[in-house]
Amino acid sequence: MAALHRVAQSSISTTASSYGSCKGTGASSSSAAVVTEMAVPDQFPVGLRVLVVDDDTTCLKILEQMLRRCLYHVTTCPQATVALNILRERKGCFDVVLSDVHMPDMDGYKLLEHVGLEMDLPVIMMSADGRTSAVMRGIRHGACDYLIKPIREEELKNIWQHVVRKKWNGNKELEHSGSLEDNDRHKRANDDTEYASSVNEGTEGVLKGQKKRSSSKEEDDGELENDDPSSSKKPRVVWSVELHQQFVSAVNQLGLDKAVPKRILELMNVPGLTRENVASHLQKFRLYLKRLSGVAQQQSGISSSFCGTVEPNVKLGSLGRFDIQALAASGQIPPQTLAALHAELLGRPTGNLVPPMDQPALLHASLQGPKRVPVEHGMAFGQPLVKCQSNISKHFPPSIMSVEDVSSGFGAWPSNSLGTIGPSNNLGGLSTQNNNTLMDILQQQQQREQQQKQPQIQQQAVLPEPSRSINVQPSCLVVPSQSSPNFHAGNSPASVNQNCSFNRNPVIDYSILSSQSNNSSLNVGQISNGDIKATGILSGYSAPGSCSTLSSCSMNADNSNARQNPTTTFVDAGHRPGTVSNISNIQGTFGAKSGEVLDQGPLRNLGFVGKGTCIPSRFAVEEFESPMSNLNQGKVRLEKNGNPVKQEPNLDYVDNAKVGIPILQHFSSNDLTSVFTE
Amino acid sequence: MTDMLPAAGSCRVGLMSQRRINLPQQTAREVTGYGDRRSPPPALLCRGSKTGLPVWMLGLGADRLRADMNRLLALLFHQGVLDEQFLQLQQLQDESSPNFVSEVVNIYFHESEKLLRNLRGLLMEREFSDYKKMGIHLNQFVGSSSSIGAKRVRNVCVAFRAASEQNNRAGCFRALELLEHEYCYLKNKLHELFQIEQQRVLAAGIRYPMQN
Numbered sequence: 081m082a083a084l085h086r087v088a089q090s091s092i093s094t095t096a097s098s099y100g101s102c103k104g105t106g107a108s109s110s111s112a113a114v115v116t117e118m119a120v121p122d123q124f125p126v127g128l129r130v131l132v133v134d135d136d137t138t139c140l141k142i143l144e145q146m147l148r149r150c151l152y153h154v155t156t157c158p159q160a161t162v163a164l165n166i167l168r169e170r171k172g173c174f175d176v177v178l179s180d181v182h183m184p185d186m187d188g189y190k191l192l193e194h195v196g197l198e199m200d201l202p203v204i205m206m207s208a209d210g211r212t213s214a215v216m217r218g219i220r221h222g223a224c225d226y227l228i229k230p231i232r233e234e235e236l237k238n239i240w241q242h243v244v245r246k247k248w249n250g251n252k253e254l255e256h257s258g259s260l261e262d263n264d265r266h267k268r269a270n271d272d273t274e275y276a277s278s279v280n281e282g283t284e285g286v287l288k289g290q291k292k293r294s295s296s297k298e299e300d301d302g303e304l305e306n307d308d309p310s311s312s313k314k315p316r317v318v319w320s321v322e323l324h325q326q327f328v329s330a331v332n333q334l335g336l337d338k339a340v341p342k343r344i345l346e347l348m349n350v351p352g353l354t355r356e357n358v359a360s361h362l363q364k365f366r367l368y369l370k371r372l373s374g375v376a377q378q379q380s381g382i383s384s385s386f387c388g389t390v391e392p393n394v395k396l397g398s399l400g401r402f403d404i405q406a407l408a409a410s411g412q413i414p415p416q417t418l419a420a421l422h423a424e425l426l427g428r429p430t431g432n433l434v435p436p437m438d439q440p441a442l443l444h445a446s447l448q449g450p451k452r453v454p455v456e457h458g459m460a461f462g463q464p465l466v467k468c469q470s471n472i473s474k475h476f477p478p479s480i481m482s483v484e485d486v487s488s489g490f491g492a493w494p495s496n497s498l499g500t501i502g503p504s505n506n507l508g509g510l511s512t513q514n515n516n517t518l519m520d521i522l523q524q525q526q527q528r529e530q531q532q533k534q535p536q537i538q539q540q541a542v543l544p545e546p547s548r549s550i551n552v553q554p555s556c557l558v559v560p561s562q563s564s565p566n567f568h569a570g571n572s573p574a575s576v577n578q579n580c581s582f583n584r585n586p587v588i589d590y591s592i593l594s595s596q597s598n599n600s601s602l603n604v605g606q607i608s609n610g611d612i613k614a615t616g617i618l619s620g621y622s623a624p625g626s627c628s629t630l631s632s633c634s635m636n637a638d639n640s641n642a643r644q645n646p647t648t649t650f651v652d653a654g655h656r657p658g659t660v661s662n663i664s665n666i667q668g669t670f671g672a673k674s675g676e677v678l679d680q681g682p683l684r685n686l687g688f689v690g691k692g693t694c695i696p697s698r699f700a701v702e703e704f705e706s707p708m709s710n711l712n713q714g715k716v717r718l719e720k721n722g723n724p725v726k727q728e729p730n731l732d733y734v735d736n737a738k739v740g741i742p743i744l745q746h747f748s749s750n751d752l753t754s755v756f757t758e
Numbered sequence: 759m760t761d762m763l764p765a766a767g768s769c770r771v772g773l774m775s776q777r778r779i780n781l782p783q784q785t786a787r788e789v790t791g792y793g794d795r796r797s798p799p800p801a802l803l804c805r806g807s808k809t810g811l812p813v814w815m816l817g818l819g820a821d822r823l824r825a826d827m828n829r830l831l832a833l834l835f836h837q838g839v840l841d842e843q844f845l846q847l848q849q850l851q852d853e854s855s856p857n858f859v860s861e862v863v864n865i866y867f868h869e870s871e872k873l874l875r876n877l878r879g880l881l882m883e884r885e886f887s888d889y890k891k892m893g894i895h896l897n898q899f900v901g902s903s904s905s906i907g908a909k910r911v912r913n914v915c916v917a918f919r920a921a922s923e924q925n926n927r928a929g930c931f932r933a934l935e936l937l938e939h940e941y942c943y944l945k946n947k948l949h950e951l952f953q954i955e956q957q958r959v960l961a962a963g964i965r966y967p968m969q970n
Contacts, residue, residue, distance in 0.1 A: 145855060
């Protein structure tokens with residue numbers, strides 16, 4: 081502890097200065113007071129402005145006195161709603177918030193969420209309820225500490241550390257977001273794990289291990305609150321309500337997937353705000369969205385299934401890290417995407433845990449198709465893909481492995497997403513909606529696959545490829561990751577979270593495409609294209625606001641498609657099966673389809689090669705305009721392909737596009753039936 | 759020496775009325791009572807026996823009262839009624855808030871009685887009590903009780919909470935009875951403590967002019 085103090089002391093001056101500056105940018109009103117405090121950095125903890133919220137006046141009074149003894153500047157408030165108003169009115173007037181958990185007017189967690197999102201202050205929860213579940217909930221909501229009553233003066237003497245830590249983490253984050261390329265793997269890994277942990281709440285138990293590991297690496301003090309993801313990742317700028325609204329509108333304007341900090345910053349056009357500030361806030365925003373949705377899921381009882389998923393999580397976690405790093409290295413991926421990836425990666429495992437019971441509902445009769453079948457397809461196909469892509473040939477075995485993993489994972493996955501349980505991921509969307517979206521996605525994928533024969537798997541493979549280059553094992557995991565985005569999308573359409581996941585995918589793809597396409601490798605380009613298309617459509621689907629981003633994605637996709645289509649007939653076939661497996665529900669039908677596809681594969685491919693370029697382009701353009709157009713094209717394509725079954729899906733697809741999510745069931749039934757009939 | 763006493767005595771009475779008015783400011787440091795070694799009581803014992811006034815009025819009983827307080831506190835600690843958190847509370851009392859402990863404890867009593875009423879009401883309501891609400895009340899009760907160091911009340915609250923979580927109606931009733939009993943005991947004892955303390959403060963506040 082003494083060491084910690086010393087460290088903190090040494091850094092106090094810097095934190096103090098940053099303090100003042102950020103406060104100034106965020107809320108000019110309070111900056112003066114802050115600056116004066118900063119003028120005497122030697123006494124840093126003195127005058128720390130603390131807001132105490134507790135409906136228990138006894139505790140409130142004691143805390144007030146204790147904090148006063150610590151020479152802090154104390155403001156007390158017996159009501160959470162009043163406290164929130166105070167915080168909003170006097171932005172930047174507080175350094176840290178102490179909040180009770182159980183309050184009649186507003187749950188302490190709710191207050192915590194508001195504070196975390198709007199003012200970016202460290203919040204310390206306190207309660208007499210010291211049960212692990214309660215504490216976990218607090219941490220999950222972003223509390224930087226959780227004090228169990230009775231609270232002792234010694235504990236309060238230390239709360240300034242959260243303020244300092246927040247500043248520090250803010251700085252760290254700035255560094256990271258500013259230059260992701262810097263090869264500080266260590267740090268990045270830590271961050272990644274943090275994100276992941278924060279994102280998928282269902283698997284928290286498992287994640288803890290990682291967290292602890294990372295924290296111990298990062299700093300010597302092993303306190304859990306230190307690596308609390310949400311709190312540690314917040315920027316120093318005070319995000320006022322207006323500022324946040326500006327931010328949100330900018331994000332909406334851009335579309336969540338295309339919402340890159342730089343562009344958001346341009347749109348917001350706020351003087352003094354830096355790209356890093358926006359980047360970190362964007363992260364937080366996404367995490368927040370996930371968190372919100374995740375809470376609902378937890379309540380549904382998914383958390384109970386953690387233990388089973390431990391193994392998958394571990395794998396995914398480690399792999400995920402590698403993948404992300406690889407991606408970051410290969411292309412410049414914004415931190416948000418990293419976070420999203422992590423979330424998705426981690427989220428899957430929980431999905432796997434869920435029994436495939438749900439599949440029936442989705443697939444209806446088609447559920448019978450064994451999961452393993454898709455896996456096999458994936459295997460076979462996976463090899464072709466590898467062959468086609470000279471670059472990936474080295475990773476051949478791993479790729480196969482990955483396919484298997486994915487398929488297996490998928491079997492469970494789709495079921496999860498389809499099921500009411502909902503994905504363990506943050507997606508808060510309704511289960512039914514999820515199903516619908518999934519169906520849509522699946523259909524879309526099918527259409528695409530059929531039409532273009534560019535498998536989603538390839539798209540998914542895009543992410544893995546980078547990882548492959550680095551690690552063989554990661555590739556396996558990588559595939560799932562890609563697939564997971566799709567699932568997420570499906571799951572999430574109802575909620576913003578889904579958008580996030582989508583966005584991330586597109587973003588990633590985009591970056592990869594840009595770099596890869598320019599550089600060369602057909603494989604990458606193809607894969608990337610596939611991803612982009614899929615994501616682009618999906619995104620357009622789910623979030624109309626993000627047209628611009630989608631368009632850009634689609635453009636890239638088109639380009640890549642043109643090039644890739646000729647090269648990757650095999651790949652496509654392989655991918656299809658893969659996708660089928662991914663869709664698990666449709667697996668049975670798809671398995672048949674895939675076979676058909678394989679037979680027809682060459683023909684289609686040939687046709688595609690010629691048409692491929694054109695179609696993709698259409699896709700892109702149409703996507704911009706509206707999902708409907710895409711659907712139409714899809715139909716056309718299907719017709720060209722000559723697959724009656726496929727046409728049906730397309731039709732359905734159109735319907736889906738119009739209706740949005742609700743039509744999914746029809747879709748699925750149609751698709752399934754058609755497939756089966758075939 | 760003896761000649762001076764009557765004069766000194768009359769003088770003392772006049773002084774005392776003044777002193778009383780000033781008591782809060784003057785003796786702020788000494789309100790903490792037990793464990794507070796910053797302001798040892800003035801040594802006036804040698805003269806007290808000759809005035810005929812009540813011992814505490816002469817300030818002669820300050821030490822004795824302090825001893826009484828300590829004894830009572832020791833008893834409460836020994837019984838597990840209080841724990842060291844109460845000492846923390848006492849240490850929080852200073853010049854800026856001379857009556858901090860009694861203020862907080864009175865707030866606590868006030869809140870607790872409200873909570874007890876609510877709890878009893880919830881339990882009596884119908885066949886099915888609102889255990890969730892009860893749990894929230896009990897959580898607060900645990901929090902405030904532990905914050906002032908009312909250990910036994912807190913422990914009973916925890917047991918109560920456990921019973922309410924299990925929807926154990928009989929257990930809740932038993933716990934409530936026990937809680938009320940513990941609460942009354944605590945309240946009586948703390949009142950006793952504060953009374954002694956008040957006397958001690960008065961006694962400690964008396965000073966002879968010559969000593970000043």
